[in-house]
Amino acid sequence: MSETAEQPFDLSNQFLIAMPSMGESGFAGTVIYVCEHTARGALGLVINRPTDLTLGSLFERIDLNLEIAPIKDSPVFFGGPVQTDRGFVLHAPTGDYNSSIQVGxxxxxxxRDVLQAVAAGDGPERMLVTLGYAGWEAGQLESEMGENAWLTVSADARIIFDVPPAERYPAALRLLGIDPIMLASETGHA
Known part of the structure; x- marks a missing residue:
C-alpha cells in the first residue's frame, strides 16, 4: 500500500494551533510548525515558547563562541517534550548542512555544523533554535485532529521569524480569520 493511500493529508509546512482543550496536555496556547508528516508519524516544533536560555548561553554550553550581538541574546525555544536535550534549527534555506530536510x-x-556556521558569521540570517520537538506516532496526530484538538493553516514564515513570540498564537489564528477571544475553553450551557 502506498504512503499516500495510508495518509489522506500531509500537514508538513502547516501550523498546528492548539485548541483550548489542549490545556491538559501542556500544549495550550501553542503554535507548532509541522516539519514532517508521513504515514509513520509527525514531527513539529513549538514556535511560541521561548525559554530563559539565550543563544549566547547555548553556544557557551556547546563550546562555540558566539559574538554576534543581534542574536546573542535571542531566546532558545522549547520545541516540544521529545528529546529536550537535542537542538533543532529551523531556518531560511541557506548553506549545505549535514542533517537537513527541506520543508516548504x-x-x-x-x-552541529549549522551552529558552527552561525558562530563563524556564515549561518542563516533567519532562524529559530529549539531544544526538543513535538512528535506523534503513526495515526496519533490524525486521531487528535479528529478530536478537534488542533486547527491547521498553511504556515507563514513571517510569523516564525518576524512576529514576537507572545503574538504568534493570535497571528496564526488570524490566518484563519479567527479572533483568539472567539475560542472558549469550555462550551456554555443554556
Missing amino acids: GLTLTTS
Whole structure:
C-alpha cells in the first residue's frame, strides 16, 4: 500500500494551533510548525515558547563562541517534550548542512555544523533554535485532529521569524480569520 493511500493529508509546512482543550496536555496556547508528516508519524516544533536560555548561553554550553550581538541574546525555544536535550534549527534555506530536510520554503537542520556556521558569521540570517520537538506516532496526530484538538493553516514564515513570540498564537489564528477571544475553553450551557 502506498504512503499516500495510508495518509489522506500531509500537514508538513502547516501550523498546528492548539485548541483550548489542549490545556491538559501542556500544549495550550501553542503554535507548532509541522516539519514532517508521513504515514509513520509527525514531527513539529513549538514556535511560541521561548525559554530563559539565550543563544549566547547555548553556544557557551556547546563550546562555540558566539559574538554576534543581534542574536546573542535571542531566546532558545522549547520545541516540544521529545528529546529536550537535542537542538533543532529551523531556518531560511541557506548553506549545505549535514542533517537537513527541506520543508516548504524552510529548512530544518539538526547537525552541529549549522551552529558552527552561525558562530563563524556564515549561518542563516533567519532562524529559530529549539531544544526538543513535538512528535506523534503513526495515526496519533490524525486521531487528535479528529478530536478537534488542533486547527491547521498553511504556515507563514513571517510569523516564525518576524512576529514576537507572545503574538504568534493570535497571528496564526488570524490566518484563519479567527479572533483568539472567539475560542472558549469550555462550551456554555443554556
